[in-house]
Amino acid sequence: EAEVAQSPRYKITEKSQAVAFWCDPISGHATLYWYRQILGQGPELLVQFQDESVVDDSQLPKDRFSAERLKGVDSTLKIQPAELGDSAMYLCASSLTGNTDTQYFGPGTRLTVL
Amino acid sequence: GENVEQHPSTLSVQEGDSAVIKCTYSDSASNYFPWYKQELGKGPQLIIDIRSNVGEKKDQRIAVTLNKTAKHFSLHITETQPEDSAVYFCAASSINFGNEKLTFGTGTRLTIIP
Numbered sequence A: 001e002a003e004v005a006q007s008p009r010y011k012i013t014e015k016s017q018a019v020a021f022w023c024d025p026i027s028g029h030a031t032l033y034w035y036r037q038i039l040g041q042g043p044e045l046l047v048q049f050q051d052e053s054v055v056d057d058s059q060l061p062k063d064r065f066s067a068e069r070l071k072g073v074d075s076t077l078k079i080q081p082a083e084l085g086d087s088a089m090y091l092c093a094s095s096l097t098g099n100t101d102t103q104y105f106g107p108g109t110r111l112t113v114l
Numbered sequence B: 001g002e003n004v005e006q007h008p009s010t011l012s013v014q015e016g017d018s019a020v021i022k023c024t025y026s027d028s029a030s031n032y033f034p035w036y037k038q039e040l041g042k043g044p045q046l047i048i049d050i051r052s053n054v055g056e057k058k059d060q061r062i063a064v065t066l067n068k069t070a071k072h073f074s075l076h077i078t079e080t081q082p083e084d085s086a087v088y089f090c091a092a093s094s095i096n097f098g099n100e101k102l103t104f105g106t107g108t109r110l111t112i113i114p
Helices: none
Strands: A005-007 A010-013 A019-024 A031-037 A044-050 A053-056 A065-068 A075-079 A088-095 A109-113 B004-007 B010-014 B019-025 B032-038 B045-051 B056-059 B062-067 B072-077 B086-096 B099-104 B108-113
Touching (some): A005 A088, A019 A088, A019 A109, A031 A075, A044 A065, A044 B099, A053 B099, B019 B086, B032 B062, B032 B099
Antiparallel strands (some): A005 A019, A088 A109, B062 B072
């Protein structure tokens, strides 16, 4: 069964450092999502791609976060500089069309900022 | 934007008994309501979903009901088993910047007591 791949699974960094997360969606899925999940809460959307285009980044802190999906396949989420409050699980999900079809989640990257 | 409330935050039931988790949403235009199960250290996995043109949907021991008038939907798990222990999230899909966006509840930690 096809799965969403993410790496690394865990990342520990010091504040003010740069971090990057990678996501490979299910093959053929046009829509890719990055979510942030703070411990004890539900996932919150950071950015949504349709193919290579950003369609929603309204909740992305653009002063420090950036995301790209250059060829409309895999994607990278970057934080620079990291802050203590960025400690969370970063989840990637993909769906076939983005139109109320199932979102499949990857295992996530657990980020700890010291 | 959409607001999803989920109750209870924790739930303990005896093995074999039923568990019910309830969610309410605010956007009357929402038309897709998935439920996700998240095990420790893993990403959320879809277990069942329902669309606004249906009042109830069942899949073996899991069922979901939707009341569009009252804007609430519920997850029902019957004959609970130890492997049902996990955190469950409800979500509602609404239109945001012309795109479908999932808003998640805060989660219910379900513990099945053997």
